[in-house]
Amino acid sequence: MTDFALWTRAVQARIEAALARALPAPELEPKRLHEAMRYVSLGGGKRVRPMLALAAAEAVAADCALTEAAACAVELIHVYSLTHDDLPCMDDDDLRRGKPTCHVQYDEATALLVGDALQSAAFEILAEAGATAEMVALLARAAGSRGMCGGQAVDLASTGKHLDLAELEFMHIHKTGALIRAAVLLGALSSGRLADDRRAALEHYAKCIGLAFQVMDDVLDAEADTATLGKTAGKDAAQGKATYLTLMDIREARGYARELIDDALAAIAPFGERGQRLAEIARFIVERQY
Amino acid sequence: MTDFALWTRAVQARIEAALARALPAPELEPKRLHEAMRYVSLGGGKRVRPMLALAAAEAVAADCALTEAAACAVELIHVYSLTHDDLPCMDDDDLRRGKPTCHVQYDEATALLVGDALQSAAFEILAEAGATAEMVALLARAAGSRGMCGGQAVDLASTGKHLDLAELEFMHIHKTGALIRAAVLLGALSSGRLADDRRAALEHYAKCIGLAFQVMDDVLDAEADTATLGKTAGKDAAQGKATYLTLMDIREARGYARELIDDALAAIAPFGERGQRLAEIARFIVERQY
Numbered sequence: 001m002t003d004f005a006l007w008t009r010a011v012q013a014r015i016e017a018a019l020a021r022a023l024p025a026p027e028l029e030p031k032r033l034h035e036a037m038r039y040v041s042l043g044g045g046k047r048v049r050p051m052l053a054l055a056a057a058e059a060v061a062a063d064c065a066l067t068e069a070a071a072c073a074v075e076l077i078h079v080y081s082l083t084h085d086d087l088p089c090m091d092d093d094d095l096r097r098g099k100p101t102c103h104v105q106y107d108e109a110t111a112l113l114v115g116d117a118l119q120s121a122a123f124e125i126l127a128e129a130g131a132t133a134e135m136v137a138l139l140a141r142a143a144g145s146r147g148m149c150g151g152q153a154v155d156l157a158s159t160g161k162h163l164d165l166a167e168l169e170f171m172h173i174h175k176t177g178a179l180i181r182a183a184v185l186l187g188a189l190s191s192g193r194l195a196d197d198r199r200a201a202l203e204h205y206a207k208c209i210g211l212a213f214q215v216m217d218d219v220l221d222a223e224a225d226t227a228t229l230g231k232t233a234g235k236d237a238a239q240g241k242a243t244y245l246t247l248m249d250i251r252e253a254r255g256y257a258r259e260l261i262d263d264a265l266a267a268i269a270p271f272g273e274r275g276q277r278l279a280e281i282a283r284f285i286v287e288r289q290y
Numbered sequence: 291m292t293d294f295a296l297w298t299r300a301v302q303a304r305i306e307a308a309l310a311r312a313l314p315a316p317e318l319e320p321k322r323l324h325e326a327m328r329y330v331s332l333g334g335g336k337r338v339r340p341m342l343a344l345a346a347a348e349a350v351a352a353d354c355a356l357t358e359a360a361a362c363a364v365e366l367i368h369v370y371s372l373t374h375d376d377l378p379c380m381d382d383d384d385l386r387r388g389k390p391t392c393h394v395q396y397d398e399a400t401a402l403l404v405g406d407a408l409q410s411a412a413f414e415i416l417a418e419a420g421a422t423a424e425m426v427a428l429l430a431r432a433a434g435s436r437g438m439c440g441g442q443a444v445d446l447a448s449t450g451k452h453l454d455l456a457e458l459e460f461m462h463i464h465k466t467g468a469l470i471r472a473a474v475l476l477g478a479l480s481s482g483r484l485a486d487d488r489r490a491a492l493e494h495y496a497k498c499i500g501l502a503f504q505v506m507d508d509v510l511d512a513e514a515d516t517a518t519l520g521k522t523a524g525k526d527a528a529q530g531k532a533t534y535l536t537l538m539d540i541r542e543a544r545g546y547a548r549e550l551i552d553d554a555l556a557a558i559a560p561f562g563e564r565g566q567r568l569a570e571i572a573r574f575i576v577e578r579q580y
Contacts, residue, residue, distance in 0.1 A: 029440070034435060037435060084406060089399045089402060109379045119406065120430045120433040127426035130423050133426075136413060137414055140417060141410075145407035145411070147410075149407040154320050
């Protein structure tokens with residue numbers, strides 16, 4: 001196993017343990033809600049956003065309790081968005097991370113409250129670790145109507161419509177890019193201070209890998225089968241959603257993702273050795289199979 | 291018009307203006323989402339929670355930009371919870387504040403995203419005004435699974451069941467009490483510091499008025515007609531929800547609310563003249579007709 005593979009496993013175990021500690025125990029009332037919050041948050045997920053937060057902290061030589069809290073907070077925002085996305089009024093999906101989605105396993109009202117409560121939990125964890133107002137505001141903007149939620153609204157509105165590359169990337173920069181950017185910046189900000197040039201470099205890195213991640217998602221959605229993906233495959237195309245593959249073929253899409261990753265790697269070159277994990281994550285994004 | 295009535299109107303106008311400024315403009319993309327966020331947040335509402343935040347700030351001689359931000363943040367958490375509560379998988383209500391509910395006026399997916407984005411907006415507004423980590427954590431806990439969301443889960447689980455007074459009050463202390471407490475404490479904390487005895491007094495005040503508010507909600511829901519209430523009347527009883535009126539008659543309920551208010555007034559007596567608005571709000575809660 002490569003050093004990077006070992007590191008990703010260590011991060012996954014660390015985040016799993018941190019989330020298990022941070023989320024309310026299933027014995028606490030209301031038990032069903034707490035059990036469902038743990039059902040969607042624990043025992044799965046690639047934990048790409050926590051990896052990014054920890055890797056960005058490493059790039060600026062920080063790794064403290066606040067770094068881990070930031071990593072957990074972005075992951076909980078991500079998990080809440082998946083839970084709400086899967087609801088019948090949104091993507092109406094039955095399968096997530098190889099398990100029944102929350103509203104299938106529990107019920108719709110519980111899935112709604114689980115997402116709502118996980119969003120609160122993200123801010124609670126971040127604030128309890130002593131985050132600055134700047135960090136809280138950054139996460140809130142990334143999650144809100146000018147970030148992730150806004151991207152989902154654009155996604156919904158564009159179903160069945162043809163989007164050009166600029167429109168498609170506007171959607172992705174909001175829907176998934178905003179939270180990836182927040183993961184990287186919060187990790188780096190957990191060190192206390194972040195010089196403007198370093199911040200700009202990390203923002204460019206985040207933008208490029210966020211888009212590359214989405215390009216590869218579309219490629220994998222078209223190529224993979226449901227079992228490998230852990231969620232329903234081929235669904236985007238079937239639902240008439242705009243994807244990169246309506247604008248280019250799979251070979252071109254893979255090439256575009258590789259270009260974006262090269263751009264990301266160039267942006268973080270000034271971090272030298274300390275940027276190793278960020279570089280490895282970028283490469284992993286174009287090489288992943290699921 | 292009494293001095294208190296003038297004050298409530300001034301607060302309502304101030305909060306309306308502050309929310310109109312703080313929420314993204316309807317011309318910004320995604321326009322439909324931003325328009326819907328404004329639809330549910332502006333042009334209505336008693337603004338009881340902002341009144342409490344401003345009155346608590348007055349009690350400790352504070353009123354700054356952070357006070358107003360705290361008032362807006364708790365109101366947005368309240369508005370998001372109403373938007374999600376009204377969804378078909380929850381209370382399935384068509385009417386709110388005398389207008390069609392968000393999922394009726396727009397659609398379910400939009401109403402879901404509106405609630406999600408308003409929760410983010412609450413934390414964004416609070417953090418951008420320079421809130422401390424303590425204030426952010428307090429709001430997050432009040433909104434989350436051990437606060438408001440938890441109370442809603444208990445409410446759902448107890449529909450059709452008989453609750454005794456202790457169980458009913460456990461639900462209300464979470465479902466509505468947690469956010470009322472947050473409004474009072476955030477208003478007071480916006481002054482910078484809050485002595486322990488003052489904090490305890492305000493917490494007791496908040497607990498009493500929160501319960502009294504709920505007792506009166508049940509009384510008014512049973513007595514009022516839909517037009518006066520601005521939402522569907524008599525619905526709780528029709529849905530088999532536990533209310534105070536399954537445990538006592540209307541006369542007893544009114545008496546109980548009055549006792550709670552007397553208790554709240556005693557708690558804030560040490561604030562003297564500065565506690566005048568808090569006292570007036572407490573009295574308003576038992577005297578209100580809608």
